[in-house]
Amino acid sequence: MIKIIENLEEELISVRHDLHSEPELSNEEFETTKKIRNWLNKANIRILDVPLRTGLIAEVSGNPTGPVIAIRGDIDALPIHEEADVSYRSKYDGVMHACGHDFHTASILGAAYLLKQKESFLKGTVRIIFQPAEETGHGAKAVLNSQGLKNVQAIFGLHNKPSLKLGELGTRIGPSSAGVDRFEIHVEGIGTHAAHPDLGIDPILVTGHIITALQSIVSRNIDWQDSAVVSVTHIQSGNTWNVIPSTAYLEGTVRTFSDIIREEIPKRIRTIIEGIATTFGAKATLTWHPGPPSVVNDKGWTPFTFDVAKESGFSTVEIEPSAGGEDFAFYQQQIPGTFVDIGTSQPYNLHHPKFTVDDAALLPSAKFFALLAERALERLDH
Secondary structure (H helix, E strand, O other), X not given: OHHHHHOHHHHHHHHHHHHHHOOOOOOOOHHHHHHHHHHHHHOOOEEOOOXXXXXXXXXXXXXXXXXXXXXXXXXXXXXXXXXXXXXXXXXXOOOEOOOOHHHHHXXXXXXXXXXXXXXXXXXXXXXXXXXXXXXXXOHHHHHHHOOOOOOOOEEEEEEEEOOOOOOEEEEOOEEOEOEEEEEEEEEEOEOEEOOOHHHOEOHHHHHHHHHHHHXXXXXXXXXXXXXXXXXXXXXXXXXXXXXXXXXXXXXXXXXXXXXXXXXXXXXXXXXXXXXXXXXXXXXXXXXXXXXXXXXXXXXOHHHHHHHHHHHOOOEEEEOOOEOOOOOHHHHHOOXXXXXXXXXXXXXXXXXXXXXXXXXXXXXXXXXXXXXXXXXXXXXXXX
């Protein structure tokens, strides 16, 4: 353990490069989990026996009767072919750590090492979450269902942010990311020869009207002071030039920050598509896939987090809300806490095939989360 701490930056860089070179998709992080388990065992950090298929929860406890807090990193990669020019690039075609979850894992592992070093001085217990399947939007639910977060009184998580400079940490009180939902729309018409459209019901025509009308939800049904996004991202219909098909399919996403608006939009979508379909004699059905809600940072823990960041040597930035999604929100529905962005100062954004992070951000991130956990336990112990 002493050797790990003495060479912590080198150790964390090695961990991140190892994870980056062998990425695994959501719910397939079996080898990643084995690696994390081995790194934790090397430091004699206890791993909880909870029913998680991938991912794990570890624990460092100075006072078992004291308060309990949690820190979380995610471990899954994306189905993207890597184009980054790095020596440790992905060994697997079409799979890449294009969102920096390797950075998150290494940072939280580093925090675990630092907390273990001073375990006897801690005022309570720190649960350390290595969460699977963030990219699917439901990995946090698996962790919560495992019962591994019982009695946790506060929770903290991170994401790297390429647009923030090295040494900067950003967060905000209240909503910081959007609620994320997916929709599918199936349109049923009547196929016919393209030369005789009057003998059928054209689902492509119906789909075109639906796409245009869906844009009115944000422009005409949402208060200008609120934010929402309705995007159609996939359309499929027909397979040749001279046949009007019988069906059409489209899907997309909705991003919201208000629970009320989030509930209203699918109702509005359903009304629009059914009304348009009826007008043309077709049928349209909506399938709604709810994802994670908006990340809402606690009004008490967020200023506290800013204070600890400054103590740790970071410059702090109040960020603007992002339309991106984050399933950390599921934890916050049950446990108060704060989600932060760690600056990595890189030219390519998240999910880009040339995305990478600066390894220089690893050690400061690990030290910050170790200090944050320590200070949070002290605050709760008073």
